[in-house]
Structures are given as C-alpha cells and as structure tokens.
Amino acid sequence: MAGKNTQVLMKQHPKGAVTEQDFEIVQRDIPKPGPDQVLVRNVYLSLDPYMRGRMDAVRSYAAHLNPGDMMGGGTVGLVIESNVEKLPVGTYVNGMLGWQEYAVAKANELRVLDPKVAPVSTALGVLGMPGCTAHYGLMSIGEPKAGETVVVSAASGAVGSVVGQIAKIKGCRVVGIAGGKDKCDYVVNELGFDACIDYKAGDMQAAFKAATPNRVDVYFENVGGDIMEMVFGRLNAFSRVAICGLISGYDGKPQAFTGMRHILVNRAKVQGFIISEHMGYWPGAIGEMAGWIKAGKLKYREDIAEGLTSAPKAFLGLLTGKNFGKQLVRVSPETL
Amino acid sequence: MAGKNTQVLMKQHPKGAVTEQDFEIVQRDIPKPGPDQVLVRNVYLSLDPYMRGRMDAVRSYAAHLNPGDMMGGGTVGLVIESNVEKLPVGTYVNGMLGWQEYAVAKANELRVLDPKVAPVSTALGVLGMPGCTAHYGLMSIGEPKAGETVVVSAASGAVGSVVGQIAKIKGCRVVGIAGGKDKCDYVVNELGFDACIDYKAGDMQAAFKAATPNRVDVYFENVGGDIMEMVFGRLNAFSRVAICGLISGYDGKPQAFTGMRHILVNRAKVQGFIISEHMGYWPGAIGEMAGWIKAGKLKYREDIAEGLTSAPKAFLGLLTGKNFGKQLVRVSPETL
Known part of the structure; x- marks a missing residue:
C-alpha cells in the first residue's frame, strides 16, 4: 500500500479535564500483512467512556496508556489485503484496532460480520460491547x-x-x-x-x-x-x-x-x-437483541463524526453528553 | 407487684449528635400479666448502634421513635410471674422488651434460654443478634x-x-x-x-x-x-x-x-x-458458634454498665467507640 496511516496518540496524561491538546495526530507507514495476517482498513471507530480511564496513570482494570501510545478502541473495518484464506478481501471485521486508519491483525483478533444481519456499525453499538x-x-x-x-x-x-x-x-x-x-x-x-x-x-x-x-x-x-x-x-x-x-x-x-x-x-x-470479562454472555445476548431489532422492539441511534481527525473532539463531546446516540467516527467509506 | 417500673424514653429527636438530654427517665406502674402472659424482670439490656437510627424522624428499615416513646432494645430477663405453663417462674427469656425494668409478654415474643449452654448474657451478643x-x-x-x-x-x-x-x-x-x-x-x-x-x-x-x-x-x-x-x-x-x-x-x-x-x-x-430479615439463619449459626465457644475457638467480651439509668450514657459511649466488647446494661440481678 502506498499512502500513509493516520493515527491518534495520547500525547500526555490529561491534567483534570481532557482537552484536544492531550492528543496528537501522526502519519505512519501503512503496515504490511505478514503470513496469517490481514490488512484492515478501518471504517468505523467506536468512542466509549471507558477510554477516559485508560488515559490516567492510576490503577484500573486495564493497563493505562503512556504518553505517545496510540489510543485504543473498538473498530469495524474491511479486509483490503489478505494472507488468511477464511478472511478474503472485502470481509467486514470487528476488532480492537484502535484510533488509526489501517491495521494488520490475525484471524483470532477479529470477528467476522455479516452485513445482511444488521448494518455493520451495530457491531460497535447495540449488537456489540x-x-x-x-x-x-x-x-x-x-x-x-x-x-x-x-x-x-x-x-x-x-x-x-x-x-x-x-x-x-x-x-x-x-x-x-x-x-x-x-x-x-x-x-x-x-x-x-x-x-x-x-x-x-x-x-x-x-x-x-x-x-x-x-x-x-x-x-x-x-x-x-x-x-x-x-x-x-x-x-x-x-x-x-x-x-x-x-x-x-x-x-x-x-x-x-x-x-x-x-x-x-x-x-x-x-x-x-x-x-x-463475560465474553461467554455475548453470543446469546447478541442473538436475542438481533431478534428484537428485526421485530421492531429494539431501536438504536448513532451519532457519527466524520474523519479520524475528528475523534478527539467527538470524544470530548461524549464525556460531556454532547453526543446523541452511540458515538462513532467514520474513518473511511463503508465499501471497497 | 408493688414498686415501680423504671423506663427510659426518648424525650426528643436528637439535633445532630445525641446527648443525655434526649432521654428521659420515668417511673411507671409495674404491669400485671394477663391470661397467657408472663411478667419479666429484665436482667440485661443490649445497647446496639442500630438504635441511633430509630431516634431520627427519617425513613429507615424500621419505624422511628416519636418523642415520649420508650427506647426499644433486646433484653434477657427472668420470668417472675407466670400465666403460661411452659414459662414457669425462674425461666430465662430473651426478647425485645426495651429500656425498662419490667415487662409483660406472651410466649411467642420470648425465646427460652438454657443457662447451661452458655451464660445467658450471650443471647444478646455472640449467641444473639x-x-x-x-x-x-x-x-x-x-x-x-x-x-x-x-x-x-x-x-x-x-x-x-x-x-x-x-x-x-x-x-x-x-x-x-x-x-x-x-x-x-x-x-x-x-x-x-x-x-x-x-x-x-x-x-x-x-x-x-x-x-x-x-x-x-x-x-x-x-x-x-x-x-x-x-x-x-x-x-x-x-x-x-x-x-x-x-x-x-x-x-x-x-x-x-x-x-x-x-x-x-x-x-x-x-x-x-x-x-x-434472616431469622431462619439464626439457629444454625447459633449452634455452630456455641460449638466454637465450647472448643475455645470463639471468644467474646462484654462491657457491662450498671443500672438501667446508666443506659443513656453507655449508649453515647457506644456511638463514639468508648465500649470495649459487647455493650450491655445490667438492669437487675441475674438470679431470682
């Protein structure tokens, strides 16, 4: 792949309320998938309140970020290069690929999404975490x-x-x-x-x-x-x-x-x-909720910020209740 | 019975920290047991932190006291007059007879204590609530x-x-x-x-x-x-x-x-x-703990204030950690 991979890093631990200055946007090379790896182009990034906790240097249930680390987060993307037979180019995948445009991943780090069941963005919302x-x-x-x-x-x-x-x-x-x-x-x-x-x-x-x-x-x-x-x-x-x-x-x-x-x-x-910590619970819950969506009993709403570089501002908005519905960032087009 | 029945009332709701002025000591007639009732002379009164909550006029798990009400509380006493065949004079009984010297009660309000199992005061402490x-x-x-x-x-x-x-x-x-x-x-x-x-x-x-x-x-x-x-x-x-x-x-x-x-x-x-709210739990727990006491694995300590009129002061001490062990008040001698 030619071109660059835009990433959003945590520049520094927030001092009190998080600000846009706590983030840094960088351009890196697009990684090359190795054997048993695919290259994913992220389509949607999920913004979630838990991410705020990761930015502080205190004990919590997950390791915290250090200055210069890329922000982590759930993603839905498209496989655009593949060395994995069961993940051909064009497969929609859900993973934790973070605040970036491109990532390589192995099959066991990805969940395959069927766009016929529900819009793929729901894997980050009502049919996801x-x-x-x-x-x-x-x-x-x-x-x-x-x-x-x-x-x-x-x-x-x-x-x-x-x-x-x-x-x-x-x-x-x-x-x-x-x-x-x-x-x-x-x-x-x-x-x-x-x-x-x-x-x-x-x-x-x-x-x-x-x-x-x-x-x-x-x-x-x-x-x-x-x-x-x-x-x-x-x-x-x-x-x-x-x-x-x-x-x-x-x-x-x-x-x-x-x-x-x-x-x-x-x-x-x-x-x-x-x-x-309750991954065994997910399939049953997702199946039940997908049924309720089909039956019109379960509705959802998304609030989509456009472009990865809008993620810091959208995240600040999420923390102060400015979003209306599941906060996503559209990183790239939904089709190949 | 000739003589009088000393009682301790709540005189007023405490304003902030409870003081001795929030209590009033009164003399009432000793009640006469009716049919199916016994007259109990209280021997020990239990003082417990929960009593403080009852003194405030706010919603809690139990009805609160009104000014002029007698203070409630767990007691161990002796039956001194009896119209109940299975509760002869001299029987040790545990009940909720309150901050007073004498009370009438029915059999279903009392638990008979066997002084051979453990000292009867333990019914208010390690083998009680x-x-x-x-x-x-x-x-x-x-x-x-x-x-x-x-x-x-x-x-x-x-x-x-x-x-x-x-x-x-x-x-x-x-x-x-x-x-x-x-x-x-x-x-x-x-x-x-x-x-x-x-x-x-x-x-x-x-x-x-x-x-x-x-x-x-x-x-x-x-x-x-x-x-x-x-x-x-x-x-x-x-x-x-x-x-x-x-x-x-x-x-x-x-x-x-x-x-x-x-x-x-x-x-x-x-x-x-x-x-x-878990009365069904008591018998098993008491039986197990009585066994541990006999085996020397479970020790207890009592802090006994002398005389019912010392109860308000002892209660204030309980609320500020002055007691050392289970706080009791000796209301009358342990024997007939």
Whole structure:
C-alpha cells in the first residue's frame, strides 16, 4: 500500500479535564500483512467512556496508556489485503484496532460480520460491547421483575437506550435520565420509556420523585455525581444497582457521595462489572437483541463524526453528553 | 407487684449528635400479666448502634421513635410471674422488651434460654443478634475463601470480633481496625487476628497498606467514614463488601464518600443487610458458634454498665467507640 496511516496518540496524561491538546495526530507507514495476517482498513471507530480511564496513570482494570501510545478502541473495518484464506478481501471485521486508519491483525483478533444481519456499525453499538453491557448489567445484576421500576441514567446513550428498552420488554416501569428535551423526547416517544427526566431542566428532584411513585427497584448507573445521589435516595428495599459507569467523575473531578447509608437502610446490592470479562454472555445476548431489532422492539441511534481527525473532539463531546446516540467516527467509506 | 417500673424514653429527636438530654427517665406502674402472659424482670439490656437510627424522624428499615416513646432494645430477663405453663417462674427469656425494668409478654415474643449452654448474657451478643449478624454477613455476603484477606472495622466490638474469628476459622488472613492500643492488642493477642490497625494512632493508611500486602477480598463494614474510604481504596478485583453498619455517620454527620469508583474498577459487590430479615439463619449459626465457644475457638467480651439509668450514657459511649466488647446494661440481678 502506498499512502500513509493516520493515527491518534495520547500525547500526555490529561491534567483534570481532557482537552484536544492531550492528543496528537501522526502519519505512519501503512503496515504490511505478514503470513496469517490481514490488512484492515478501518471504517468505523467506536468512542466509549471507558477510554477516559485508560488515559490516567492510576490503577484500573486495564493497563493505562503512556504518553505517545496510540489510543485504543473498538473498530469495524474491511479486509483490503489478505494472507488468511477464511478472511478474503472485502470481509467486514470487528476488532480492537484502535484510533488509526489501517491495521494488520490475525484471524483470532477479529470477528467476522455479516452485513445482511444488521448494518455493520451495530457491531460497535447495540449488537456489540454497549448492547451486551446493557443486557448483562440489567439482567444479571439488576434482575428486573415485571412491574418493578427500572431507572437508567444516560438514557439516550448506547448503553442506556438498550437497558431501558429491554426493561420495557420485561414488563417494567422504565424511567430514564438524560440531558435536554430532545434526548428525553426521543427516549419516551421513540424508545417507549414511561418517563424521562431532563437533568438540565429545573427541579430534577421533584420531577424524578413524581416519575417514581413506587420508588426504584433497579438502577443501571452510567453517570454518577448528582444523579447517582438522587437515585440512591429513592431506592426500595432489596433494590439492585449495576454500576456500569461513573462518567461524571471520569474527567478529573470525582464527586463525593453521601448515599452509602441507602445501601444499608435498603439492604441494596451494588455491583460493578466489566463486560469484557463475560465474553461467554455475548453470543446469546447478541442473538436475542438481533431478534428484537428485526421485530421492531429494539431501536438504536448513532451519532457519527466524520474523519479520524475528528475523534478527539467527538470524544470530548461524549464525556460531556454532547453526543446523541452511540458515538462513532467514520474513518473511511463503508465499501471497497 | 408493688414498686415501680423504671423506663427510659426518648424525650426528643436528637439535633445532630445525641446527648443525655434526649432521654428521659420515668417511673411507671409495674404491669400485671394477663391470661397467657408472663411478667419479666429484665436482667440485661443490649445497647446496639442500630438504635441511633430509630431516634431520627427519617425513613429507615424500621419505624422511628416519636418523642415520649420508650427506647426499644433486646433484653434477657427472668420470668417472675407466670400465666403460661411452659414459662414457669425462674425461666430465662430473651426478647425485645426495651429500656425498662419490667415487662409483660406472651410466649411467642420470648425465646427460652438454657443457662447451661452458655451464660445467658450471650443471647444478646455472640449467641444473639450481633453474633448472627457477623456470621450471616461474613458467610452469605462476604463468601470468604481460605487464603483471602478479610478486613473488619470495629474489630473488638460485638460483631467485628466474631467476624474476624470466623474468618480465621475459615483460613483467611484477617486484619481488624479498632480504636486504641488496648483494643488492637486484644484483637491480635486474644482473638488471633493477623493484624489490627489502630485508627487513633498516626498514619493509619501506611499501617493498613503494610497489613494488606495482597489487598482486600472481603470487607465487613461497621463504621463508614474515613475507614471505609481507606479500605475501598485497597479492594481487590471481585471483592465483596458487607455493609452492616455505618456508625460514624449515625450521629448527625454523614460523611461524603469518594470511593464509588472502586466498586466499578474492581467489579466489587457491596451489599447491605439486616439480620432480623434472616431469622431462619439464626439457629444454625447459633449452634455452630456455641460449638466454637465450647472448643475455645470463639471468644467474646462484654462491657457491662450498671443500672438501667446508666443506659443513656453507655449508649453515647457506644456511638463514639468508648465500649470495649459487647455493650450491655445490667438492669437487675441475674438470679431470682
């Protein structure tokens, strides 16, 4: 291949809130696939909140990045050169190829996608990590029962939107929390939630109380901060809280929480999880969700930034709730 | 019965930290047992941290007290008049007869104690609510495995001392946290914990880190506040935290907590519980613990305040860690 491979690196650890200056865009040579390798041209890059944690030099569930490392991330791409028989040129593949235009990979690092099942971009959203995160956290930790009240924050996002729709399928009352009227209207009118609280509107507390007359049995936590504080204050006895993310605290300012007593008073269970540790769960969840998509019961929305160099700015937007739907970056055209 | 029945009432809801002025001591007539009732002379009254929560006019797992209500609490007493054939005069009974000298009760409100199995006061401690709390929280929520590190706060107390000793029996490394050299020496030298951190000595953080080289797999939380903050910072992946009490926050000043991220990062499970909701668990736990006491594997210590009128002051001491062992009040002589 002639041409260059654009990559986005982490230039430095963020000091507090991440900025575009913490990234660096570089041009590298396009790698050559060796024996048993393919060359992939990335088509979509997934931007996800977990990436923020990798940028800090602190202990977490994954190794953190060092200055000069390429940003990691999930990708959907096209095989454009192949030394692997079962991965011919033109195959759509899902992998963790990072913030770059081209990458070489082996077959065991890639999952083959069938574009006839669903648009290939869904492998990064509803039929990928965010969708499986929603399904696992809700069903395995939340254990919702019909008639219970399920609350999910970041309700219009890649994970929250799936959590709420599955909870509706399971017969629950579902209350979302999202930022802005557009997102709340979408959550209620398009996704079918029973209510959605706009945390940017006035008096979130009163609105939330009114929307949860029977208090809260299951809480799927994506954001933390004031919203977590509020929801814990309305937990029911024997409620279950799945801690999926605490995005409000990722960007340099973890907020103190006064709600631990509610865990005791309500004999609640609060559990964190990482979906990559439950890979055996994925095929069943993806199969079930693909069926719900076909049946019109499960909807999704994507927010696509154009071009790899737009990734840093789109990522900053994701951390502050500017995206509306699953945040992707279109790295290159979807066809050969 | 001639004479009077001394009772301790809650005079008013505490404003912040509870004081002796929030209690009132009154003399009432000694009640007369009706048909199917006995008159009990209380011998021991149990003082427990949960009582503090009942004094606030806020939603909790039990109805709160109103001004003028008698303080509730567990008791061991002697039947001194009886209209119940199976509860003759001289029978030792355990019940929830409250902060008073005399009470009438029906048979189904009382548990008969055999003074030959163990001293009857243990029905309020190691072989009663605190002991069952320790056993249930450790085994059912903590699920300790041999070789794991178990940490318990308020380690010399009625619950903590039993948690640590059971964890030792199960083959764990056990680290206690307690206030003062005397309590820490007792926990290590008498109870056999591997280490005990004195939170009143300097540099608790460094001492705790040194005592938990393999970090923390199970945490049995009794206190909250700075200690909870510290322990959450050393949780291992897939650790389990039983929230039994948050005594440092009971007395008017709940402290903000910055450690929620550790639940997510470590995929930890944090669960609250109330032992009175697991009554079916008690007989097996008590039987097992009685056997361990006989075998010398499970030790206990009592801190006995003399006379019912000393109860308010002893309760204040309990809330600030002044007691050393299970806090009881001797209400009357142990024999008829």
